Amino acid sequence: EAQVTQNPRYLITVTGKKLTVTCSQNMNHEYMSWYRQDPGLGLRQIYYSMNVEVTDKGDVPEGYKVSRKEKRNFPLILESPSPNQTSLYFCASSSWETNTGELFFGEGSRLTVL
Amino acid sequence: SQQGEEDPQALSIQEGENATMNCSYKTSINNLQWYRQNSGRGLVHLILIRSNEREKHSGRLRVTLDTSKKSSSLLITASRAADTASYFCATDGGYSTLTFGKGTMLLVSP
Numbered sequence: 001e002a003q004v005t006q007n008p009r010y011l012i013t014v015t016g017k018k019l020t021v022t023c024s025q026n027m028n029h030e031y032m033s034w035y036r037q038d039p040g041l042g043l044r045q046i047y048y049s050m051n052v053e054v055t056d057k058g059d060v061p062e063g064y065k066v067s068r069k070e071k072r073n074f075p076l077i078l079e080s081p082s083p084n085q086t087s088l089y090f091c092a093s094s095s096w097e098t099n100t101g102e103l104f105f106g107e108g109s110r111l112t113v114l
Numbered sequence: 115s116q117q118g119e120e121d122p123q124a125l126s127i128q129e130g131e132n133a134t135m136n137c138s139y140k141t142s143i144n145n146l147q148w149y150r151q152n153s154g155r156g157l158v159h160l161i162l163i164r165s166n167e168r169e170k171h172s173g174r175l176r177v178t179l180d181t182s183k184k185s186s187s188l189l190i191t192a193s194r195a196a197d198t199a200s201y202f203c204a205t206d207g208g209y210s211t212l213t214f215g216k217g218t219m220l221l222v223s224p
Contacts, residue, residue: 035214040216042214042215042217043202045211045212045213048211058211090156092157101144101145101206102162103147103149103157103159103212105156105157106156108154108155108156
């Protein structure tokens with residue numbers, strides 16, 4: 001089954017404790033992206049990757065890091081989480097071949113930073 | 115940067131009625147997409163309309179695009195309780211990013 005898998009789905013952590021949210025897709029998609037969703041603010045893009053070893057900042061990259069060492073994986077790293085990073089995070093992927101830009105989303109990772 | 119802006123923010127209708135949501139955007143686009151999100155879940159792609167298209171249909175969905183007014187509408191005909199969700203428009207001004215609006219919350223009551 002074609003899917004984007006995020007882990008963990010739920011996480012409560014404390015300020016300053018490094019964490020990684022993993023994202024994996026099994027559709028051989030070139031493009032991957034991270035969004036955060038906050039009430040009243042909609043979805044905002046954090047980082048995206050056009051292909052392996054190619055990453056770029058979205059609208060709200062501060063406090064986050066990403067890497068794209070393999071095509072299927074695009075982890076989101078919070079080196080020193082702060083309470084304002086409490087949010088619902090989504091990973092998404094897309095293929096150039098379809099030329100539609102349709103994004104396939106994971107089920108989300110709800111992060112709480114105390 | 116947020117480009118799409120949905121209207122209304124919330125919509126409540128009865129089953130069987132039609133639901134219309136609107137999206138306005140600011141800059142030129144290559145295409146506009148609509149997504150659906152059930153509460154707290156991942157977004158699901160519904161339909162894409164390209165900048166050179168004016169109307170598109172998919173099942174009970176009808177999307178229109180007016181590039182001169184920089185606006186789009188999503189019509190769901192004969193709504194069902196299962197259509198209850200948030201609906202987002204997303205604009206693609208270039209292939210590297212897809213910018214989402216804040217969404218319309220649709221509640222369909224039995």
